[in-house]
Amino acid sequence: MRATIKDVAKKSNVSIATVSLVINNNKRISHNTRKKVLKAIDALGYQPSRSARDLVSRKSGNIGFILTEDHFLKTEPFYTQIFLGAEFEARQHPYYVLLSMISADSSQQNTLPRFVLENSVDGIIIAGKVPEELITNLDKYSFPVVFVDYYPSENGHAAVLIDNLNGGMQATQHLIDCGHSKIAFIGGDMEHPSIRDRFQGYKMALEKKGLSFSNERVINTEIATSRENGYSAASTLLKKDNQITAIFACNDAMAIGAMQYFKEIGLQIPADISIIGFDDVQMDILVDPPLTTMQVPKVDMGSEAMRLISEILDHKINGTKKILMPVNLILRNSTCKLEN
Amino acid sequence: MRATIKDVAKKSNVSIATVSLVINNNKRISHNTRKKVLKAIDALGYQPSRSARDLVSRKSGNIGFILTEDHFLKTEPFYTQIFLGAEFEARQHPYYVLLSMISADSSQQNTLPRFVLENSVDGIIIAGKVPEELITNLDKYSFPVVFVDYYPSENGHAAVLIDNLNGGMQATQHLIDCGHSKIAFIGGDMEHPSIRDRFQGYKMALEKKGLSFSNERVINTEIATSRENGYSAASTLLKKDNQITAIFACNDAMAIGAMQYFKEIGLQIPADISIIGFDDVQMDILVDPPLTTMQVPKVDMGSEAMRLISEILDHKINGTKKILMPVNLILRNSTCKLEN
DNA sequence: CTGAAAGCGCTAACAT
DNA sequence: ATGTTAGCGCTTTCAG
Numbered sequence: 001m002r003a004t005i006k007d008v009a010k011k012s013n014v015s016i017a018t019v020s021l022v023i024n025n026n027k028r029i030s031h032n033t034r035k036k037v038l039k040a041i042d043a044l045g046y047q048p049s050r051s052a053r054d055l056v057s058r059k060s061g062n063i064g065f066i067l068t069e070d071h072f073l074k075t076e077p078f079y080t081q082i083f084l085g086a087e088f089e090a091r092q093h094p095y096y097v098l099l100s101m102i103s104a105d106s107s108q109q110n111t112l113p114r115f116v117l118e119n120s121v122d123g124i125i126i127a128g129k130v131p132e133e134l135i136t137n138l139d140k141y142s143f144p145v146v147f148v149d150y151y152p153s154e155n156g157h158a159a160v161l162i163d164n165l166n167g168g169m170q171a172t173q174h175l176i177d178c179g180h181s182k183i184a185f186i187g188g189d190m191e192h193p194s195i196r197d198r199f200q201g202y203k204m205a206l207e208k209k210g211l212s213f214s215n216e217r218v219i220n221t222e223i224a225t226s227r228e229n230g231y232s233a234a235s236t237l238l239k240k241d242n243q244i245t246a247i248f249a250c251n252d253a254m255a256i257g258a259m260q261y262f263k264e265i266g267l268q269i270p271a272d273i274s275i276i277g278f279d280d281v282q283m284d285i286l287v288d289p290p291l292t293t294m295q296v297p298k299v300d301m302g303s304e305a306m307r308l309i310s311e312i313l314d315h316k317i318n319g320t321k322k323i324l325m326p327v328n329l330i331l332r333n334s335t336c337k338l339e340n
Numbered sequence: 341m342r343a344t345i346k347d348v349a350k351k352s353n354v355s356i357a358t359v360s361l362v363i364n365n366n367k368r369i370s371h372n373t374r375k376k377v378l379k380a381i382d383a384l385g386y387q388p389s390r391s392a393r394d395l396v397s398r399k400s401g402n403i404g405f406i407l408t409e410d411h412f413l414k415t416e417p418f419y420t421q422i423f424l425g426a427e428f429e430a431r432q433h434p435y436y437v438l439l440s441m442i443s444a445d446s447s448q449q450n451t452l453p454r455f456v457l458e459n460s461v462d463g464i465i466i467a468g469k470v471p472e473e474l475i476t477n478l479d480k481y482s483f484p485v486v487f488v489d490y491y492p493s494e495n496g497h498a499a500v501l502i503d504n505l506n507g508g509m510q511a512t513q514h515l516i517d518c519g520h521s522k523i524a525f526i527g528g529d530m531e532h533p534s535i536r537d538r539f540q541g542y543k544m545a546l547e548k549k550g551l552s553f554s555n556e557r558v559i560n561t562e563i564a565t566s567r568e569n570g571y572s573a574a575s576t577l578l579k580k581d582n583q584i585t586a587i588f589a590c591n592d593a594m595a596i597g598a599m600q601y602f603k604e605i606g607l608q609i610p611a612d613i614s615i616i617g618f619d620d621v622q623m624d625i626l627v628d629p630p631l632t633t634m635q636v637p638k639v640d641m642g643s644e645a646m647r648l649i650s651e652i653l654d655h656k657i658n659g660t661k662k663i664l665m666p667v668n669l670i671l672r673n674s675t676c677k678l679e680n
Numbered sequence: 681c682t683g684a685a686a687g688c689g690c691t692a693a694c695a696t
Numbered sequence: 697a698t699g700t701t702a703g704c705g706c707t708t709t710c711a712g
Binding site: 681682683684685686687688689690691692693694695696 | 697698699700701702703704705706707708709710711712
Binding site for chain 2: 283
């Protein structure tokens, strides 16, 4: 049988209240008593019971983490890393994290994660784009929520976001710095706020340098940011405008797909065409040439999210704070100075 | 404020004990009372409190799921799928699953998952190979454990395993059926029971057909089952014996790496050399040619594991049951009849 | 600075 | 068939 608070109290000749105060680091316990109690705790291998604590404090001690199934199973461990960061951070808090995968298909979104139906979490982290319907359904339960790498249309939610606007600018700026002026943008799922912001950054960087922006150099009709869509985007891009010397792809998957197309038609990267991606995904260093990209701090985003939800639950802050995570240019070999 | 059992009792004019019996589906409640109580529960949106239940039943209601960090972050969502299966299955049970990543580096394995230190799980699922030290440390806590796709050296644990022996035989058999007789085996991490069994299956299939087995056709010195190791294995293999017409790689990653090597040196797959892998990983259909492989039911393995640990906790079975999951040959285009 | 006691929401004897 | 009641292990007033 596991030791309880009573055992500790008995062993150290104090009341259970005192033991409770000790394990909760209450300052109004004398040094000696504390030491005595701590010793007993150690000797007995005592661990406070979660359920007892949760019962009296009316909390569950859990944070729910919601992810769509396809994000979780994606080949690139993007959201997986965010989860990892959140789980690591949780170790510093009194929280456990309950991961629940939901279908990305909004048609079957009547079903919320079990932990919300059963009220078994104190707060929720939602990573990546999820069906709006999920969010509306969730709203009825009024759990504190923080979003990661996504932001629903209605306002007023806490979120940890990538500084996509700035990242889009930096990426484009890098291409400009390399001497390029005919720079294309490959987008996909323009519904996604992140992609829109990266596009916005692209346009701003061009504008800032007085470079002309042309819709002929923009692909925004692909519906997903996948490798295949990058491949086809590259193909249509060249048909629209074959003067292009550089490309900013809205993410690495599309960049890699585009690279594949160019290589297949005999173009040299970066000699004939420079490509920069976004995300800094594991695959980047396995392709040839290694992909220049914008690094996003995935693990950190997870821990920030956990810290944020924790602060909200402690009522240290209200539930609308937003955190913008900085991105970094990672120079590899898919971009180079324009020769001529 | 959430409704409690008292509110339900009051609203339906019964005692809280009766309500308790109803929500626990006790049969000795009259139909009418049950209906009355159910109605009140519905009206109030009542949900039993987990912590209260757990407190009195002395359980945590959680299952711990342990995975090494690198398995979790692997590009191929192999263990991720197993987790997904486990989480889905948990929805049918009274359990939540707590996922914890540990370092694969045994040197820093003094630190057990927090949920074991804090006694917050009723049982544990361990997926994939983990440091032996973790297992020894864990043993002191005497949690029921079920292993998935790995099995520690000491016996007596429950496990959900792939039928690797049979799979290895089937894979090799397929190559033999295609007319091959000079069949090589590419292994990696021969410490891993799964790999050893696949190798064993390979040898048995050869033997069964009276084909000679030769160490010249076996690579067992690679230390990891990665793509890069598959690449280098293919290279050394050809140096050892260039008569080979077919290869059974112990997993898809190595098979794909080997394919890459062969393509680079100008060999045609499958015309010049047939390759079969193992695992049926997402990447398989993206390579050229698509890889013939042995399919392993990853999601099912997760749910089997959850079901198993659940049965153990219900004392329906003891903790040493083993489940062998069947594998299936998936014919794609990397293997073909031997022409001559 | 420490202890007594109430009570969190529920289950499980034990009564009736 | 249903109700009474005693805890489960802990936190938290409230006294002292």
